[in-house]
Amino acid sequence: MNQLGFVRQTVAYVVLLAVTFLICFPLIWAFSTSIKAPKEVMATPPRLLPAEATSANYRNLITGKEQYFRADQAYVPTTAAPQHFVSWFTNSLIVSGASTLISIVISTLAAYSVTRFRYWGRRIVPYFSLLGYMIPSIVLVFPMFLVMAQLSLVNSLWSLTFGYVSITLPFCMWLLWAFFRGIPIELEEAAMIDGASRLRVFVDIVLPSAAPGIIAAAIFSLIVSWNDFLFARVFINSIENLPLTVGVMHFFEGTHVDWGLMMAAAVLMTVPMAILFMLMQRHLVAGFGAGAVKG
Amino acid sequence: MTIRLEHICKSFGPVRVLEDVHLGFPERAFVTLVGPSGCGKTTLLRILAGLETATSGAIWHGTEKVSDLAPGKRDVAMVFQNYALYPHMDVGANIGYGLKVRGVPRDERERRVREVARVLEIEPLLARKPRQLSGGQRQRVALGRAMVRKPWLFLMDEPLSNLDAKLRVTMRGELKRFHLRLEATTVYVTHDQLEAMTMSDLIAVMDHGVVQQYATPAEIYNRPANVFVAGFIGSPPMNFIEGARLGGGEVAIPAGDRVVPVAASSLAAGADRTVRLGVRPQDVRIDGAAGVPGEVTLVQLVGSEKLVDLDLGAGVRVTAEVKADLPVEQGARVRVSLDPARLHLFDASSGRNLAA
Amino acid sequence: MHVSTSTDWRVADDRIGILFIAPFVVAALVFMVYPVAESVRLAFYQHNPLNPDAAAFVGLDNFRAIFADPLFWQSFRQATIWTGCSILLQTVIGVALALLLHLPLRGISVFRGLLLFPYIVPTVVIALVLQWMLNPDIGVVNWSLRGAGLIDESIYWLASPNMAMLSTIMLNVWKYTPFVTICVLARLQTIPLELYDAAKVDGAGAVRRFLDITLPQLAEVLVVVVIFRTIWTFNKFEEIYLLTKGGPGTSTFNLAIYSFEQSVASLKMGVGAATGVVMMFLLFAGSLVYMRVFRFASEDA
Numbered sequence: 001m002n003q004l005g006f007v008r009q010t011v012a013y014v015v016l017l018a019v020t021f022l023i024c025f026p027l028i029w030a031f032s033t034s035i036k037a038p039k040e041v042m043a044t045p046p047r048l049l050p051a052e053a054t055s056a057n058y059r060n061l062i063t064g065k066e067q068y069f070r071a072d073q074a075y076v077p078t079t080a081a082p083q084h085f086v087s088w089f090t091n092s093l094i095v096s097g098a099s100t101l102i103s104i105v106i107s108t109l110a111a112y113s114v115t116r117f118r119y120w121g122r123r124i125v126p127y128f129s130l131l132g133y134m135i136p137s138i139v140l141v142f143p144m145f146l147v148m149a150q151l152s153l154v155n156s157l158w159s160l161t162f163g164y165v166s167i168t169l170p171f172c173m174w175l176l177w178a179f180f181r182g183i184p185i186e187l188e189e190a191a192m193i194d195g196a197s198r199l200r201v202f203v204d205i206v207l208p209s210a211a212p213g214i215i216a217a218a219i220f221s222l223i224v225s226w227n228d229f230l231f232a233r234v235f236i237n238s239i240e241n242l243p244l245t246v247g248v249m250h251f252f253e254g255t256h257v258d259w260g261l262m263m264a265a266a267v268l269m270t271v272p273m274a275i276l277f278m279l280m281q282r283h284l285v286a287g288f289g290a291g292a293v294k295g
Numbered sequence: 296m297t298i299r300l301e302h303i304c305k306s307f308g309p310v311r312v313l314e315d316v317h318l319g320f321p322e323r324a325f326v327t328l329v330g331p332s333g334c335g336k337t338t339l340l341r342i343l344a345g346l347e348t349a350t351s352g353a354i355w356h357g358t359e360k361v362s363d364l365a366p367g368k369r370d371v372a373m374v375f376q377n378y379a380l381y382p383h384m385d386v387g388a389n390i391g392y393g394l395k396v397r398g399v400p401r402d403e404r405e406r407r408v409r410e411v412a413r414v415l416e417i418e419p420l421l422a423r424k425p426r427q428l429s430g431g432q433r434q435r436v437a438l439g440r441a442m443v444r445k446p447w448l449f450l451m452d453e454p455l456s457n458l459d460a461k462l463r464v465t466m467r468g469e470l471k472r473f474h475l476r477l478e479a480t481t482v483y484v485t486h487d488q489l490e491a492m493t494m495s496d497l498i499a500v501m502d503h504g505v506v507q508q509y510a511t512p513a514e515i516y517n518r519p520a521n522v523f524v525a526g527f528i529g530s531p532p533m534n535f536i537e538g539a540r541l542g543g544g545e546v547a548i549p550a551g552d553r554v555v556p557v558a559a560s561s562l563a564a565g566a567d568r569t570v571r572l573g574v575r576p577q578d579v580r581i582d583g584a585a586g587v588p589g590e591v592t593l594v595q596l597v598g599s600e601k602l603v604d605l606d607l608g609a610g611v612r613v614t615a616e617v618k619a620d621l622p623v624e625q626g627a628r629v630r631v632s633l634d635p636a637r638l639h640l641f642d643a644s645s646g647r648n649l650a651a
Numbered sequence: 652m653h654v655s656t657s658t659d660w661r662v663a664d665d666r667i668g669i670l671f672i673a674p675f676v677v678a679a680l681v682f683m684v685y686p687v688a689e690s691v692r693l694a695f696y697q698h699n700p701l702n703p704d705a706a707a708f709v710g711l712d713n714f715r716a717i718f719a720d721p722l723f724w725q726s727f728r729q730a731t732i733w734t735g736c737s738i739l740l741q742t743v744i745g746v747a748l749a750l751l752l753h754l755p756l757r758g759i760s761v762f763r764g765l766l767l768f769p770y771i772v773p774t775v776v777i778a779l780v781l782q783w784m785l786n787p788d789i790g791v792v793n794w795s796l797r798g799a800g801l802i803d804e805s806i807y808w809l810a811s812p813n814m815a816m817l818s819t820i821m822l823n824v825w826k827y828t829p830f831v832t833i834c835v836l837a838r839l840q841t842i843p844l845e846l847y848d849a850a851k852v853d854g855a856g857a858v859r860r861f862l863d864i865t866l867p868q869l870a871e872v873l874v875v876v877v878i879f880r881t882i883w884t885f886n887k888f889e890e891i892y893l894l895t896k897g898g899p900g901t902s903t904f905n906l907a908i909y910s911f912e913q914s915v916a917s918l919k920m921g922v923g924a925a926t927g928v929v930m931m932f933l934l935f936a937g938s939l940v941y942m943r944v945f946r947f948a949s950e951d952a
Contacts, residue, residue, distance in 0.1 A: 016751060016759075019748065030776075031588075046790075046791045105674075106674045113675075114913070116668065136907060136934070140682075141684070145700075149703075162682065189346050189366070189379065190379040193346075195393055197367065199667065219937075227773040244773075259786075269775070270776050273773065277771045287743075
């Protein structure tokens with residue numbers, strides 16, 4: 001397509017900016033709410049820019065201070081939730097990190113094996129993974145809950161870790177399989193002729209070459225496990241062990257919904273994902289190219 | 296120590312790729328495996344490297360049977376067609392990788408890498424990554440990686456095919472010089488017959504998995520074992536005339552029973568027979584007064600030579616290579632004579648050289 | 652000199668291959684095969700999670716119960732509507748966005764980069780934010796609409812059945828349209844520019860060029876995308892549950908929420924599992940369609 005006329009270009013930019021604004025508006029509004037004092041939050045009509053910005057909501061979340069709401073001259077506790085915010089955050093970090101690590105290790109080894117060695121069944125493994133990816137988590141969660149109950153792991157972070165492995169492993173396997181297929185085998189042959197053993201070839205040559213695919217899979221896995229709600233809801237029943245997703249739902253308890261606090265929690269919850277997002281700009285698109293139409 | 300390939304056969308499933316390859320490579324020889332795509336030359340090379348195993352047969356290095364050894368244990372080095380440089384390592388690390396794997400201490404490793412880099416004139420590139428190099432530079436790095444380990448066998452898989460024509464000519468000479476310097480046996484695979492002719496001590500011409508002829512370049516050029524070898528080696532390719540009749544001390548080509556004289560020693564014993572006549576364009580003369588009448592259909596100037604396509608009638612066509620200053624034009628009628636000492640006679644059905 | 656026996660190193664080699672795939676096989680059996688198998692088994696049992704020892708085999712009773720339950724069929728209906736509307740909107744908006752992002756504007760890659768943003772936002776976050784924005788009294792949406800004169804009274808986005816359905820559709824569209832856009836954009840970028848040049852020389856205007864060149868090329872991708880997203884959207888749980896919990900009442904129930912409620916609220920894990928089996932069956936049928944079409948589409952390409 002050739003250069004557009006000036007008018008067309010302007011129109012296009014305007015539309016683009018409008019669409020971008022619309023898409024990002026929820027988070028913009030959430031941030032705006034989170035830096036307002038409770039009185040301003042409830043004020044009408046709502047304004048985008050706060051008259052007085054305050055970081056009280058964030059501070060309270062991080063310090064775990066009990067939040068109060070001033071209604072009719074009396075201070076009424078809103079919810080006990082904020083005290084646990086920091087534990088929720090660390091729980092999410094731990095569980096996402098651990099499950100991602102496990103999934104990546106298993107699927108990297110498996111993808112390499114399937115693309116380089118010959119044995120029965122190696123061709124069906126990737127498609128089997130793809131099938132596994134399509135199973136809705138609602139089907140997986142209750143049987144796994146029963147298993148966790150038998151292993152006395154219910155309400156522990158381990159149960160979540162294993163749960164998340166079950167939903168991230170299939171796609172990681174599929175992605176890495178597609179990726180490994182694209183690595184030319186001559187590199188490994190050259191290394192073998194140079195005298196390296198198979199394991200050495202794997203560590204010295206294959207892993208560095210596979211790095212982009214592994215990063216893409218890791219990012220995907222981190223996002224999925226950070227964002228999950230269902231497994232956490234079913235597996236965990238004590239408030240300190242919850243990850244962020246279920247934890248923030250507790251903000252709805254109490255006598256009054258503190259929207260400012262809740263929006264601050266929402267923003268903080270999104271920050272790690274936004275960081276990942278910025279880091280993975282190139283990788284994710286490449287990863288999608290290697291894989292297929294994923295949703 | 297010589298290298299012996301004993302009755303190597305290789306099949307991929309039902310497909311037979313190598314058929315009873317039985318060759319010996321003298322120590323420090325430069326041996327070329329040449330043939331069209333699919334003839335099995337690369338497979339044979341990979342079997343030598345250990346990247347494939349022969350379905351049957353063995354490989355000996357002196358008294359040691361190497362065909363059972365893993366590639367890394369054979370102490371051979373290979374230059375791949377696409378160089379296969381490790382993309383995440385710099386040039387120095389690429390070259391030194393084989394030494395590192397073998398536990399050579401870092402100081403000595405670096406010394407040897409630098410020495411090889413100096414010889415190959417790539418010292419300033421040692422810190423760069425492969426993707427920053429040109430094709431010719433990458434090739435030198437691949438060579439360096441192979442050279443630094445001082446192997447007893449050097450394998451090269453069409454190393455020049457990715458280079459542009461001009462670079463190829465320079466690199467041919469360089470590769471030959473490196474071979475002489477290294478004092479190792481080199482097995483070189485190519486589909487380019489010119490590379491084979493200019494660089495080799497011995498050539499194995501292959502087709503469909505069978506070695507058609509294994510000899511020195513001169514031997515292959517002057518006494519090709521069969522029609523395939525004769526047509527494959529030499530540029531422009533040899534002219535073939537079907538249905539020539541042999542008898543009475545003469546060879547007659549079937550264009551209206553014209554007669555072409557042939558040296559007596561070339562005649563096969565006795566009986567009249569039909570043969571396939573082969574003659575190289577360089578041995579076809581059009582400047583004499585005697586010979587078969589023919590018409591010039593096309594003249595192509597190559598530089599110092601001209602290629603002249605000739606029609607001798609009744610579907611017989613040959614190409615002659617003559618000096619560029621010989622005046623000849625399209626449509627001209629000339630007298631075509633064939634150098635009697637330089638004729639090749641092949642069996643009409645099997646293609647074998649009658650003189651062999 | 653030791654010469655290793657015939658295929659020593661090859662055998663060791665193969666062992667590494669098996670070793671590497673072993674963890675995956677174990678994990679797949681434990682985390683994929685077992686839960687699914689167990690889920691199927693549970694479907695034939697009556698299982699109260701608070702009283703596991705009293706679990707009993709009940710044959711097809713759970714399935715009979717589901718198919719006789721009007722709420723099940725209501726959920727199915729609502730799931731279908733929800734999926735249909737979502738997919739339609741995602742496709743139309745997705746293609747439009749892709750076309751927009753395909754324009755040769757300076758700095759377009761920045762916009763393209765921002766596009767995936769909704770995908771990485773946790774569903775919980777967008778659900779919470781939407782609840783806040785859609786608050787009938789102090790939410791920004793109602794205020795803006797009133798301020799612009801588009802409505803007179805507050806809309807009860809989450810408290811009235813139709814609006815609740817619309818709200819959940821909006822959430823779904825917001826979150827997943829980027830996928831459609833990415834796929835379509837990728838395809839757009841592979842259409843050779845010469846086709847458009849040839850069409851211009853032939854005299855085709857912009858609209859004609861879109862209809863005759865762009866759209867047919869997109870058709871393959873769109874079919875694949877639509878089918879895939881349909882399979883996916885039908886079974887979504889969080890996107891609805893976190894916004895409305897399936898309400899008001901049961902007006903935004905889909906099959907996943909139905910299954911959840913059976914297992915957790917009604918404590919009938921067997922029935923929940925049976926619903927899951929039905930969902931898997933539908934999924935399987937949809938996948939067959941997908942694979943047929945995918946093979947068809949990729950052969951064409």
